[in-house]
Amino acid sequence: DVVLTYSSWLPWTHPVNTAIYIPWMEGIEAASEGRITFKRLPKPVASPPAHLDAVRTGQADVAFAVHGYSRNQFTPYIFGEFPFLGDSAKASSIAFQRTHDKFLSEMDLYKGVHLIGVNLHGPGQVHHSKMNMTKPADFEGQKIRTGGPVPLAIVEAWGGVSIRQPAPKSYEILSSGIADGITFPFESLPSFKITELVPYTTTMPGGWYNSSHYLVMNKRAYDGLTDEDKAVVDQFSGEAYAALAGGGWDEINAIGLEAANAAGNSIVEASEELKTALSELNDTFVADYIKEAEGFGLNGQEVIDYFKAEAEKAGSM
Amino acid sequence: MIEALTGLAVLLILAFLRIPIAIVMILVGTAGMAWVLNPEGALYNVGQTAYDAAINYELSVVPLFVLMGNLVARAGLAGQLYTASNAFLGHRKGGLAMATVVACGGFSAICGSSLATAATMSKVAMPSMRRFNYSDRLATGSIAAGGTLGILIPPSVILVIYGILTQQSIGKLFAAGVIPGLLGVLLYLAAVRFVTWRRPEEGPAGERTDWSERMRALGQVWGVILLFAIVMGGIYGGVFSPTEAAGIGAMGAFAFALLRRALTWSILKDILLESVETTAMLFTVLIGALLFANFINYTDFPQALLAFAAQFADRPWLVIMAILAIYVLLGCVFESLSMILLTVPIFFPLVRDLGYDPIWFGIVVVVVTEISLITPPVGLNVFVLRGVLPDVSTGTIFKGVTPFWVADIFRLALIVAIPALSLWLPSFVV
Amino acid sequence: MDLSHNQPVAGNVRGLGAASAVLSWIACIVLFGMMLVTFADVVGRYVFLSPLPAAYEMISLMMPAIIFCAMPITVLREGHVTVDLLDSFMSRGTARIQGVVVNIVSACALGLLAWRLGVKARDDYVYETITDELLLLIWPVGAAMVVLCAIAALAALANAWAYATNPPLHKAS
Numbered sequence A: 001d002v003v004l005t006y007s008s009w010l011p012w013t014h015p016v017n018t019a020i021y022i023p024w025m026e027g028i029e030a031a032s033e034g035r036i037t038f039k040r041l042p043k044p045v046a047s048p049p050a051h052l053d054a055v056r057t058g059q060a061d062v063a064f065a066v067h068g069y070s071r072n073q074f075t076p077y078i079f080g081e082f083p084f085l086g087d088s089a090k091a092s093s094i095a096f097q098r099t100h101d102k103f104l105s106e107m108d109l110y111k112g113v114h115l116i117g118v119n120l121h122g123p124g125q126v127h128h129s130k131m132n133m134t135k136p137a138d139f140e141g142q143k144i145r146t147g148g149p150v151p152l153a154i155v156e157a158w159g160g161v162s163i164r165q166p167a168p169k170s171y172e173i174l175s176s177g178i179a180d181g182i183t184f185p186f187e188s189l190p191s192f193k194i195t196e197l198v199p200y201t202t203t204m205p206g207g208w209y210n211s212s213h214y215l216v217m218n219k220r221a222y223d224g225l226t227d228e229d230k231a232v233v234d235q236f237s238g239e240a241y242a243a244l245a246g247g248g249w250d251e252i253n254a255i256g257l258e259a260a261n262a263a264g265n266s267i268v269e270a271s272e273e274l275k276t277a278l279s280e281l282n283d284t285f286v287a288d289y290i291k292e293a294e295g296f297g298l299n300g301q302e303v304i305d306y307f308k309a310e311a312e313k314a315g316s317m
Numbered sequence B: 001m002i003e004a005l006t007g008l009a010v011l012l013i014l015a016f017l018r019i020p021i022a023i024v025m026i027l028v029g030t031a032g033m034a035w036v037l038n039p040e041g042a043l044y045n046v047g048q049t050a051y052d053a054a055i056n057y058e059l060s061v062v063p064l065f066v067l068m069g070n071l072v073a074r075a076g077l078a079g080q081l082y083t084a085s086n087a088f089l090g091h092r093k094g095g096l097a098m099a100t101v102v103a104c105g106g107f108s109a110i111c112g113s114s115l116a117t118a119a120t121m122s123k124v125a126m127p128s129m130r131r132f133n134y135s136d137r138l139a140t141g142s143i144a145a146g147g148t149l150g151i152l153i154p155p156s157v158i159l160v161i162y163g164i165l166t167q168q169s170i171g172k173l174f175a176a177g178v179i180p181g182l183l184g185v186l187l188y189l190a191a192v193r194f195v196t197w198r199r200p201e202e203g204p205a206g207e208r209t210d211w212s213e214r215m216r217a218l219g220q221v222w223g224v225i226l227l228f229a230i231v232m233g234g235i236y237g238g239v240f241s242p243t244e245a246a247g248i249g250a251m252g253a254f255a256f257a258l259l260r261r262a263l264t265w266s267i268l269k270d271i272l273l274e275s276v277e278t279t280a281m282l283f284t285v286l287i288g289a290l291l292f293a294n295f296i297n298y299t300d301f302p303q304a305l306l307a308f309a310a311q312f313a314d315r316p317w318l319v320i321m322a323i324l325a326i327y328v329l330l331g332c333v334f335e336s337l338s339m340i341l342l343t344v345p346i347f348f349p350l351v352r353d354l355g356y357d358p359i360w361f362g363i364v365v366v367v368v369t370e371i372s373l374i375t376p377p378v379g380l381n382v383f384v385l386r387g388v389l390p391d392v393s394t395g396t397i398f399k400g401v402t403p404f405w406v407a408d409i410f411r412l413a414l415i416v417a418i419p420a421l422s423l424w425l426p427s428f429v430v
Numbered sequence C: 001m002d003l004s005h006n007q008p009v010a011g012n013v014r015g016l017g018a019a020s021a022v023l024s025w026i027a028c029i030v031l032f033g034m035m036l037v038t039f040a041d042v043v044g045r046y047v048f049l050s051p052l053p054a055a056y057e058m059i060s061l062m063m064p065a066i067i068f069c070a071m072p073i074t075v076l077r078e079g080h081v082t083v084d085l086l087d088s089f090m091s092r093g094t095a096r097i098q099g100v101v102v103n104i105v106s107a108c109a110l111g112l113l114a115w116r117l118g119v120k121a122r123d124d125y126v127y128e129t130i131t132d133e134l135l136l137l138i139w140p141v142g143a144a145m146v147v148l149c150a151i152a153a154l155a156a157l158a159n160a161w162a163y164a165t166n167p168p169l170h171k172a173s
């Protein structure tokens, strides 16, 4: 029998763990009839960005991480942070996995680890303490806590001030007024206890931005499994993983939205002016991506088009 | 279970053989991980842990609060605090020792470290207590004990580290430390009272100061009040985060030192040098403690402990009592930072699962850490005084500290029994 | 916190004393700079509505400079916290042997850190790890940490050598 150590840089009680990764582990434990069990380490073995290394070097057997943490290594995935990727994390995650399978799986980007699957966290939105955003100029002088380069680029392009603080500090910086607003998927409002602090959400159809994640397993641990056990893990990999993770995100984003509604927050869809302005910014993101993807021998436009088409398909299933 | 206990035993043995605690924790932590996990993963974890501990924005509060403490120590603020409290208390029996305690409390409001508080106050308070024939025991005891308040009354390096370890709001932790800190001042005053009641010769009365002189002396402490107001007001007013507050506080202390013409190039160099050396030392301890905690993380010990404590879910105070007993024992041997770093990751989940307030537990942990600073054989505040006053023996200081130690135990009991003492003020912090 | 201003044990070992003094000055300058950066960041945020660009990252990267540049001098001064419970029972000869052993053990631990930080820096070089905001390659920072940590390990060895060849003067109290 095999015991796999799992290291999580989010607390075990975090919705991402309870809705996605714990069910994923329990699924494997059940399907393997107890031959595979997971040891959930009480505390993460390293900082969040170091989790890929931790799995590669055997500090933990399994962990999830964010592509954006290893930007140079995962450049081809960076379009997974763009605006307008879709309102359903499940559909977009499945499309993201298929895009990986078609264009990126042969590129050996996950050196030394076994990839279980990739997913997106669903639409990121703009939450503010005092107002709904109606036009780009509303961002002027606003101090917005951002994570990742896309929200940062949006805030700075429109004259806002991007605040760089770790996500767990969100409550502190919003309650004290160090930041006026924040960019997050809905899930994070209740999980960081900030639903009441940012009563104004401006939603963007398809998301202001997104974030792509992946689940990996130590290569030696995977290779050491019996064929039967490998088959069990494989059964919870690829599109099956993407559907589980994306579906989980949809679920917890819905809970976050519900919490915001229950708190009486003002949730308003972005104006046409904002959509147009963001779409213009998005064109520059895409252009940059196409240029960067060339370095990897990829046709970036083709990658994005394929993703969009698959997201459409998966969404209508 | 066996692995963790073996590791702890080896850790203690090596520490007693006088190998620096940081070094012991690095080696035992690594060996332990190699044993429980696998050698390759263990070795990679060493590099990663050292790297993560060093390249760390949040931990920048540590060197900056240390720098702030060392700057205010030289800015002459401590002397004014002492003059003012002496003007009010000095004429009483044991008055100079009382003034020392009060001045320590005041200095703690602008200095985040107990060692710096004790070191600074000893330079200010010791000469006049000597002049009035105070016994070395009472004089050094009041300084060593008063100095411990540095990590409870905000700002506090130790509270910041607790906040980072447990993801609790540093603003709330700072607010929570205020009342227990003031309680500490009151109980230390009572301890001085007790000593001079039993043996009046230990603390003769000093000179009486008239009211106009008292007011004048009080007017001189505006610097301390302003600096405290800037740092705390900035945090609670939402001007800057507690992390940034350390930098702002250091800058404020620097400005003060400049205004008071207390800085020369060579003094500034000394202050910075002292601060970076302390920082390097603290981070070596931090890296060691993290490695040891990572080793424990790979063992079954945390789960076993949780399962064990779960049996007492209906009598959770038993678990708290056990934890306190362990802390007071560990406090004999460990210095403040390694004690917090080693124990909080193990005890915190336990205490939280039993339904106790994490902010309250933070204050409890800091108070037991304060106690450890004056508990023999390794009481860092006592060692600091030894360094400043080479003619007083360690034994004398430890004897002098005893009544204050008793006051501390009483205070600990109060804080444990009445959580509102810690939790009332933070309830006003959003 | 002048806990431990013992006189340098091995400060006179060929250039090691001078090197650690220079490094500790660098640490001092960086610490002072970190204070200014934090201040400028906060002031910039309110007065100019623009915080210092990448202050967060600058501070993160200044931290290892302070810690590791100051490490050799703390080792030379034997500034680390120890349990000296058994000291009074020790003869001069025993204390000397202990000084040698403790410093060799310390050198091993610091050497271990240097080695593993080196492996980490090599991985960061191979995987071209970059920072979040300024998109800088991170491996040179790791490499600097390796060199500084190795100097600290050498300092511990020099201490051991000093104990082995001289009576421990600073223990005379």
Ligand code: NA
Pocket (backbone or CB within 6 Å): B107, B108, B109, B110, B111, B112, B113, B149, B150, B151, B152, B153, B154, B155, B156
């Ligand atoms: Na303090």
Ligand code: NA
Pocket (backbone or CB within 6 Å): B331, B332, B333, B334, B371, B372, B373, B374, B375, B376, B377, B378, B379, B380
């Ligand atoms: Na102690």
